[in-house]
Amino acid sequence: MKKILVVGSLNMDCVVSVPTMPAPGETIMGSGVDFIPGGKGANQAYAIGKLGGQVQMLGSVGPDALGETLKANLAAVNVDTTGIVVNQAEQTGQAFITLDGQGRNSIIVIGGANQSLTTEMIDQFKQAIADSDIIVMQLEIPLEVVMYVKEYALSLGKTIIVDPAPATKDIPTEFWNGIDYIKPNETELALLTNREGTSKADVLAGARELIAKSVKNVIVTLGEAGCLLVTKDQELTFEPYKVEAVDTTAAGDCFIAGLALSLSKSEKIEDAIRFGQQVSALSVMKKGAQTSVPSIAEMQEKWG
Incomplete structure (x- = not known):
């Protein structure tokens, strides 16, 4: 099994349960508050670890009880x-x-220590990058850090997976070069490619644009419509796994974790995507971020 390095964010999630989303200016009564470990980077590292992968996390926390x-x-x-x-x-x-x-x-993120992660901090752990086979990153840390890690990992021939969330417009062209796998949802893809629509035609056009910018594989998650894989040579649609959703908070993170874990076992991309879908599907049946990550036993019980 190959070693996975996750470079990204760590957050404590404060989850407020409500019957419906409040409208602007509206006051409603909630039904509970939970504090759950989260952050896109930490969620992905946690899920990979819980599913049996060999994984290390690079990131930053504050000197407080939340970080501990x-x-x-x-x-x-x-x-x-x-x-x-x-x-x-x-x-x-x-x-x-x-x-x-x-x-x-709906989510509001306060970056805190995540936004203070610097390239100098990364320099302290270049050996960890060199010792890993697959590098997984997101955009909840400074973009310059993501690009710095990507360039170094690329120079070493590592497999690079990017979850481009939260998505933003006007990302430098050089950001895309050499990324092996990128996984936006349809809304994120529209932002990344400066498009207004999220129709199938828009998604295909946006994915092809990223391929033209030297991304090797674009995987677009489409919620209840499954997901789409676009490469230079093919377009494949993957049907969704139907479950009853309770909380979609870490669904994308669980997909990335399942994808990375399968690739660490040298499985085919089609099988890796399906495994990512299965992990994601089980995660939405539970509340919270890391608390929703399924175990191997749960995966086997549900999917065989």
Whole structure:
């Protein structure tokens, strides 16, 4: 099994449960508050670890109880946390999530220590990059850090997976070059390619644009419509796995984790995508981010 390195964010999620999303200016009564370990990077590392992968996390937290809790939670599923820096000048990142009765969410992220991650900090852990086979990143840390890690990993011939969330417009052209796998959803893809629509034609056009910018594989997750793989030579549609959604908070992170884990076992991309879909499908049946990640036993019970 190949070694996976996740470079990204760690947040403590404050999840507020509501019957419906409040409209602007509206006050509603919630039904509960939960504090759950999260952050896109940490979620992906946690899921890979819980599913049995060999994984290390690089990131930054503050000198507070939240940071200690996040590190301990990762260590509990055998994630190597020696690359998580404690920044004495910042607080640990937090996310405030409103979750409605249909499992839909809206999220506000306070970056905190995640935004203080620098290329100099990364330099302390270049050996970890060299020792890993697959590098997984997201955009909840500074873009310059993501690009710095990507360029170094590319020079070493590593497999690079990017979850471009939260998506933003006007990303430099050189960002895309050499990425092996990128996984936006249809809304993120529209932002990344400066498009207004999310129809199938828009999705295909956006994916082809990223391929033209030297991304090797574009995987677009489409929610209840499944997902789409676009490469230079083919376009494949993957039907969804039907489940009853409770909370979609970490669905994309679980997909990335399943994808990376399968690739670490040298499985075909089609099988890796299906496994990612299965992990993601089970995750939306539970509430929270890392608390929703399924175990291997749960995966086997559900999917065989």
